[in-house]
Amino acid sequence: VSSVWVLTEVDGTTVAEASREALGEAAELARPDRPGALAVGSQTAVAPLAALGADGAGRAVLVDAPSAAETPEAAAARAAAWLGAEPGAERPIVLLGHTPWGRAVAPVLATHLDTALVPDAVAARRAGDGGLIVTRPAYGDRLYATVRVRAGQGAVVTLRPGVLGMAATEAGRAVALERVNGGPAPAVRAPRVRQVHAADPRQIDLREAERIVAGGRGVGGPEGFALLQELADLLGAAVGGSRVAVDLGWLPWERQIGQSGRVVSPRLYVACGISGASQHLWGLRGGGTVVAIDTDRRAPIMEIAHLAVVGDWRPVVAALVRRLRTRSMPGRAEG
Amino acid sequence: VTGLVLLQAGMDSGLAVDPRRSGAAGDRPGRGGVVPNPADRAALECALSLTARVLALTIGPVEHECALHLARARGAMGAVRLWDPVLAAADAVAMARVLAAAVVALEPAVVLTGARGLEGATGSVPPLLAARLGWPCLQGVGRVRVEGDRVVVGERPGAGGRREEVEAAIPAVVMVRPESGEAPYVAYRARRAAARHPIECWSLQQLGLDAATVHGWVRSEVEAVDWPRPRPRRTAGPPAAKSAAERLRQLVSGGSKPPALQSRLLEGPPDEVAGQVIAFLEGSGFHVLASVNRLAGTTPRAGDGGREAKP
Numbered sequence: 337v338s339s340v341w342v343l344t345e346v347d348g349t350t351v352a353e354a355s356r357e358a359l360g361e362a363a364e365l366a367r368p369d370r371p372g373a374l375a376v377g378s379q380t381a382v383a384p385l386a387a388l389g390a391d392g393a394g395r396a397v398l399v400d401a402p403s404a405a406e407t408p409e410a411a412a413a414r415a416a417a418w419l420g421a422e423p424g425a426e427r428p429i430v431l432l433g434h435t436p437w438g439r440a441v442a443p444v445l446a447t448h449l450d451t452a453l454v455p456d457a458v459a460a461r462r463a464g465d466g467g468l469i470v471t472r473p474a475y476g477d478r479l480y481a482t483v484r485v486r487a488g489q490g491a492v493v494t495l496r497p498g499v500l501g502m503a504a505t506e507a508g509r510a511v512a513l514e515r516v517n518g519g520p521a522p523a524v525r526a527p528r529v530r531q532v533h534a535a536d537p538r539q540i541d542l543r544e545a546e547r548i549v550a551g552g553r554g555v556g557g558p559e560g561f562a563l564l565q566e567l568a569d570l571l572g573a574a575v576g577g578s579r580v581a582v583d584l585g586w587l588p589w590e591r592q593i594g595q596s597g598r599v600v601s602p603r604l605y606v607a608c609g610i611s612g613a614s615q616h617l618w619g620l621r622g623g624g625t626v627v628a629i630d631t632d633r634r635a636p637i638m639e640i641a642h643l644a645v646v647g648d649w650r651p652v653v654a655a656l657v658r659r660l661r662t663r664s665m666p667g668r669a670e671g
Numbered sequence: 672v673t674g675l676v677l678l679q680a681g682m683d684s685g686l687a688v689d690p691r692r693s694g695a696a697g698d699r700p701g702r703g704g705v706v707p708n709p710a711d712r713a714a715l716e717c718a719l720s721l722t723a724r725v726l727a728l729t730i731g732p733v734e735h736e737c738a739l740h741l742a743r744a745r746g747a748m749g750a751v752r753l754w755d756p757v758l759a760a761a762d763a764v765a766m767a768r769v770l771a772a773a774v775v776a777l778e779p780a781v782v783l784t785g786a787r788g789l790e791g792a793t794g795s796v797p798p799l800l801a802a803r804l805g806w807p808c809l810q811g812v813g814r815v816r817v818e819g820d821r822v823v824v825g826e827r828p829g830a831g832g833r834r835e836e837v838e839a840a841i842p843a844v845v846m847v848r849p850e851s852g853e854a855p856y857v858a859y860r861a862r863r864a865a866a867r868h869p870i871e872c873w874s875l876q877q878l879g880l881d882a883a884t885v886h887g888w889v890r891s892e893v894e895a896v897d898w899p900r901p902r903p904r905r906t907a908g909p910p911a912a913k914s915a916a917e918r919l920r921q922l923v924s925g926g927s928k929p930p931a932l933q934s935r936l937l938e939g940p941p942d943e944v945a946g947q948v949i950a951f952l953e954g955s956g957f958h959v960l961a962s963v964n965r966l967a968g969t970t971p972r973a974g975d976g977g978r979e980a981k982p
Contacts (some may be wrong), residue, residue: 409802447767450804480897483891484891527837533834535831545831641892645941646938669836
């Protein structure tokens with residue numbers, strides 16, 4: 337039976353959620369064995385990779401790459417070289433998340449390993465003959481295709497993130513990390529990011545915003561939103577609001593967050609004068625950090641907030657603006 | 672620079688599909704529904720904006736020539752259709768290897784194609800082709816340009832609304848986002864004229880391949896196409912270390928609801944609270960200063976804040 341591996345995406349010291357999901361699926365495929373977790377990286381990847389024992393990894397292998405800035409394509413070549421040299425007659429089954437990184441890695445990996453490539457899968461299981469049966473959406477997600485990979489062919493499967501969810505973890509289960517010398521950088525021709533143009537938080541679509549400062553009825557009017565905009569500018573955030581704020585004409589419709597507006601998933605959400613009606617919270621996804629400022633300590637938003645400030649939002653935000661401004665630009669004139 | 676556009680034709684994904692009525696799994700419902708892939712259409716326009724020397728290639732039976740006629744009508748110099756019945760069962764890996772042979776024969780500097788295919792719409796053939804050729808692959812870009820016949824540069828959306836400018840040394844494969852521009856209307860007269868242009872038809876033998884070789888490259892097969900059958904999301908079971916009451920509570924809540932947050936409650940003088948909020952943000956990994964410095968150039972004038980409010 338071919339071995340099952342998860343090529344793990346490690347960003348700094350964090351393992352991508354998609355990789356942990358893939359590990360859950362790999363555990364099903366590897367039964368009665370355990371899947372291996374393979375990563376290409378440097379020292380920073382050691383601890384997060386070893387912690388994958390709790391997610392079901394039976395082995396954890398880190399192929400050393402001297403530069404953290406190596407391209408995904410080069411990482412794929414290194415991973416393929418290591419997997420190809422692994423003892424075992426059959427080509428491996430490698431799962432990874434269908435993230436931008438995974439999309440760049442998977443084709444190179446499949447080409448080097450001479451295996452099948454099944455992208456954007458939502459489920460994978462073993463066939464009776466030891467092959468693989470993978471389900472993936474087709475025809476604009478309206479139909480599902482069942483793809484069969486015969487035993488021994490090997491496969492690289494990318495799994496759509498967020499579909500399968502995380503498997504149960506075995507807290508405290510550790511796995512010894514094997515470190516492998518990756519050797520010199522592989523000669524892989526890959527694209528290079530030349531420049532990144534930052535988004536203007538004032539123009540950005542709320543759905544893409546990483547930080548949002550939002551206001552509701554409690555903001556009191558357009559002057560209140562002017563103050564929120566100042567805070568947002570200092571935080572590098574976009575301004576949004578509840579339905580009430582939009583209905584009252586304080587914000588344009590495309591700035592509305594909630595069931596009848598935008599569904600957002602920022603990393604930071606600062607809610608000012610928003611009670612947090614279920615219709616509003618419905619539009620807040622992704623598990624980012626929530627800071628709420630409201631006079632009502634029993635408001636629903638206070639329950640989901642990581643930091644809840646009880647009190648009038650205006651003096652608090654004014655103080656925040658003052659502090660941030662003096663910290664960031666000492667010579668800048670106020671006003 | 673010679674640009675080669677890979678054009679796919681296939682079933683119109685706007686049509687209603689019933690996998691049970693269209694015969695065998697994955698069958699196309701007949702030539703009436705065959706259209707050029709809209710994403711490849713964007714790639715064609717992109718290629719024409721890059722260079723005057725554009726070739727079009729499609730793999731498919733004769734009804735797929737509609738894509739090539741379109742390319743000729745828009746100004747492509749040449750059009751090649753490659754077909755062998757064995758290709759009907761080819762997966763992405765085999766298709767990429769056949770295309771690689773065709774690319775070697777046509778010797779383009781840049782291969783352009785849509786970022787999404789029709790039907791399966793996995794977009795996996797172009798990167799596999801690039802990997803097979805050992806070329807770089809620019810995925811999902813728009814606004815492509817060539818600099819000095821050596822580098823191809825494209826823009827793509829990044830996380831958080833950012834725009835990335837990515838470059839690759841030529842020869843390269845470029846996958847163009849279908850949203851990257853409106854395809855212009857093709858006049859009827861141009862279509863009529865294009866239909867009279869001959870289309871070169873290649874067989875595998877012309878590439879030095881044969882059906883058995885290609886069949887040997889196939890690594891996976893589509894067994895069935897059907898309506899989705901939902902599979903329940905995996906939910907983590909309650910951890911064994913918790914007390915029985917705690918585990919019961921987690922089970923009753925369906926396992927889907929995260930445990931209530933232990934939110935920190937702050938009260939007090941505004942200035943003190945503001946200091947604590949900033950400390951909390953920095954403790955949670957938000958670099959408030961970094962973002963300010965990054966935005967310092969673009970921060971609008973103070974007092975301009977009400978701009979977004981309705982008059």
